[in-house]
Amino acid sequence: MRVILLGPPGVGKGTQGLLLCEHLGIPHIATGDLLRFAVKWKTEIGKKAQSYMEAGELVPDDVVLELLKTRLSQPDAKNGFVLDGFPRTIPQADALAASLSEIGHHVDAVVSLEVPDDVVVQRLSSRASCPTCGRTYAMKDFAPSQCPSDGTTLFQRDDDKPDVIRKRLDVFRDQTAPLRRYYEERGLLLKIDGVGGVDEVQERLVKAVENR
Numbered sequence: 001m002r003v004i005l006l007g008p009p010g011v012g013k014g015t016q017g018l019l020l021c022e023h024l025g026i027p028h029i030a031t032g033d034l035l036r037f038a039v040k041w042k043t044e045i046g047k048k049a050q051s052y053m054e055a056g057e058l059v060p061d062d063v064v065l066e067l068l069k070t071r072l073s074q075p076d077a078k079n080g081f082v083l084d085g086f087p088r089t090i091p092q093a094d095a096l097a098a099s100l101s102e103i104g105h106h107v108d109a110v111v112s113l114e115v116p117d118d119v120v121v122q123r124l125s126s127r128a129s130c131p132t133c134g135r136t137y138a139m140k141d142f143a144p145s146q147c148p149s150d151g152t153t154l155f156q157r158d159d160d161k162p163d164v165i166r167k168r169l170d171v172f173r174d175q176t177a178p179l180r181r182y183y184e185e186r187g188l189l190l191k192i193d194g195v196g197g198v199d200e201v202q203e204r205l206v207k208a209v210e211n212r
């Protein structure tokens with residue numbers, strides 16, 4: 001199954017994506033995580049992406065597409081994947097459809113997670129992230145300094161500062177939100193209420209994807 005998770009920063013794409021992947025037995029592919037690794041290891045792609053990410057802007061399509069195509073060509077992605085944070089523009093969506101069609105595949109479902117802006121701002125301002133496994137924790141309720149899953153020291157993302165969060169929300173509205181309509185017109189869009197506990201949202205998500 002090939003699923004896309006769509007939604008603004010902080011809506012829960014990473015949290016829900018990892019759980020959905022465990023449930024479906026397919027890889028979780030998050031372009032944000034791939035880009036953060038590229039920045040950390042100072043690769044050519046990382047050098048091109050860093051300033052855009054720090055400013056809360058989108059990394060140019062050609063850079064992200066190069067990274068994504070490499071990841072999708074790996075054997076574990078052959079039988080499906082959950083995409084988190086990709087596509088973010090209509091050219092990225094067109095490029096994904098073209099790449100999949102070349103190998104006889106297509107996107108099966110696009111889930112739009114829906115949460116009001118004030119909730120996402122609050123979630124992002126209190127997020128601690130694990131650089132190893134990608135899990136996130138809400139510092140407001142629970143503030144571990146190390147990842148309970150693998151022991152790595154947690155960190156706060158540079159782009160989780162209030163002014164950058166606001167910029168990322170603006171960018172989502174201008175450049176990514178039009179994808180809801182794009183996928184609705186193609187009969188692929190499923191809308192899910194992202195407010196509520198993590199397990200509750202996951203239950204809605206699994207139900208929607210399995211009944212699509």
Ligand code: AP5
Nearest residue numbers: 009010011012013014015031032053058059085123127198
């Ligand atoms: P990316 O890493 O994709 O960030 P994002 O889309 O802004 O999304 P986030 O990771 O911030 O949030 P999320 O929806 O995954 O929420 P999470 O589950 O962590 O992108 C970063 C940057 O990379 C972009 O700004 C851009 O520069 C670049 N980039 C990436 N992809 C690109 C692309 N395709 N094209 C161009 N540029 C690209 O949850 C958030 C918090 O809430 C956590 O603390 C979590 O524990 C908590 N939480 C989750 N669910 C719940 C719940 N139900 N109740 C309470 N708390 C919850």
